[in-house]
Amino acid sequence: MKIKQKTHAREAIRLGAALALAGAAGTSLAAEPVFFGPTAYLSAADIPTGFYLGGSPQLLDTLEDGSLDASLLGSGGSVISASFGGIRDSVDGDDGVIDGTCGPQTAGRCASWFNGAGSSGTTFTFAGSGALPTAFGLVWTDGFGSITFSATGAGGQSLGSITVSGIADGSANATTAEDRFFGLQFADGIHSISISNSSGGIEVDHIQYGQMGQTAPVPEPESWALMAAGLGLLAWRRRAKPH
Ligand SMILES: [Ca+2]
Ligand SMILES: [Ca+2]
Ligand SMILES: [Ca+2]
Numbered sequence: 001m002k003i004k005q006k007t008h009a010r011e012a013i014r015l016g017a018a019l020a021l022a023g024a025a026g027t028s029l030a031a032e033p034v035f036f037g038p039t040a041y042l043s044a045a046d047i048p049t050g051f052y053l054g055g056s057p058q059l060l061d062t063l064e065d066g067s068l069d070a071s072l073l074g075s076g077g078s079v080i081s082a083s084f085g086g087i088r089d090s091v092d093g094d095d096g097v098i099d100g101t102c103g104p105q106t107a108g109r110c111a112s113w114f115n116g117a118g119s120s121g122t123t124f125t126f127a128g129s130g131a132l133p134t135a136f137g138l139v140w141t142d143g144f145g146s147i148t149f150s151a152t153g154a155g156g157q158s159l160g161s162i163t164v165s166g167i168a169d170g171s172a173n174a175t176t177a178e179d180r181f182f183g184l185q186f187a188d189g190i191h192s193i194s195i196s197n198s199s200g201g202i203e204v205d206h207i208q209y210g211q212m213g214q215t216a217p218v219p220e221p222e223s224w225a226l227m228a229a230g231l232g233l234l235a236w237r238r239r240a241k242p243h
Contacts, residue, residue, distance in 0.1 A: 051183055072124050
């Protein structure tokens with residue numbers, strides 16, 4: 001009997017921990033910026049799972065029509081296409097084939113956005129009608145050094161930034177294995193996103209926005225196991241309770 005009581009006490013502690021975890025998951029529903037990336041991106045199929053509600057953006061601007069969509073205001077650079085020659089670097093799939101490049105070999109295709117001064121950065125601001133996007137991202141396709149991605153909210157407030165290094169391959173010849181998606185979800189609305197790199201020019205593509213998908217971080221597998229154990233114990237206790 002004594003041993004059994006001890007076991008119950010231990011299980012009660014486990015149950016308490018599981019419920020505390022569940023509570024913590026609940027509080028994460030409050031609006032906080034969630035950064036996505038950098039993740040490899042060769043076509044729109046590489047948009048991270050859960051980034052958009054329903055899986056698709058409201059706008060995905062490949063820039064292949066030679067201009068930035070009217071719902072976006074771009075500063076720091078401009079759209080470049082065939083006339084720019086061999087150093088333009090578009091998302092790989094924009095020429096219809098994932099083959100490690102999207103550049104000068106494909107006439108009339110493979111447009112991107114280029115800013116010769118990467119350290120001064122490039123900003124895309126939502127200028128459309130209607131509600132601000134709650135998921136906003138782009139694909140960095142070329143540059144040197146470290147990369148910084150940041151965003152602002154509805155009131156112009158900073159939503160934070162991430163800086164990463166070790167991604168740039170040092171080639172300016174439209175190679176795509178280095179290309180990375182950067183994005184941000186923020187339930188209260190995102191006004192603009194900015195990206196810069198520490199030296200040389202910067203090139204981006206697939207500027208995109210929509211409404212955010214997944215609204216809370218997915219618990220780690222151990223947390224799921226613990227919660228399942230807690231719920232299982234609850235069920236057992238209900239069954240075991242004398243009537
Ligand atoms: Ca290609
Ligand atoms: Ca493109
Ligand atoms: Ca590249």
